[in-house]
Amino acid sequence: MALEKVSEILKMADRAKTSAIAFNCVDYPMIKSVVKVAEELNKPTIIMLYPEHARDKHWTTPAVFAAAVKTEAKKVKVPIGLHLDHCSDYNYILAAIKEGFQSVMYDGSMLSVEENIKNTREVAKAAHALGADVEAELGRVGFANTVTDQSDEDMYTKAEVAASFCEQSNCNSVAVAVGTAHGFYKETPKLDIQRLKSINAATDVPLVMHGGSGVPDEQLEIAFREGINKFNVGTEFFYLYYQTMQEFCSAGHPDFFDLPLLAQERLENYLRTKMLLSKL
């Protein structure tokens, strides 16, 4: 089928009191493996591009990436959404929407709440006019390698600000900081479920969790039940891809062109376990 709007997938997740899983990808083998497993398990799934991987690292371009996701989505019956992850550049966001991204994240988490609202609102106005959804971030999901980020409560989302933030910014979903961080954790994170419950009670806007690599499944199950409707996975998935390539090379595999097939098989095994966390 054609690409599904991310807001529709999040509505399905909300109704089922669970979360859709969103995977960061950089190339066709990754995209192909996500779509294949989504179809196999019949799990509506979101595929994301992190702008830096296109703009700075030249893995792909937004147009090439969008075309690949669209092409693969068309071959299957399960809903597949396409999303541009963390971006603070208005022009880049608009260009990506025009190239086929029907959902984008405007990341104003480094700004004051007032400025974050102002910028998110501006992006939402332009994005909505083009039929695209906008994910915002309130509070700040930092980096796991700084040790303190996931436990720094000053960075956590404040429930009392959530309702007015969502209303004024016109966002379609909001990433919240409740104890996760990006990258590999040095210590097992402990989610602030009480805070998540309060945020969820304060707003009807679907909540998004970033920094999902390494959060124990038991905690995720609770978080999905208590309001998380989109769960982003990047680090673990990329690391597995990297490891697979490394093993392939050090094993002196005779045919370089077999790498995508071998990688996809490994990625698919991982994706099965991750997607089954969703009750969709």
Ligand SMILES: [Zn+2]
């Ligand atoms: Zn993130």
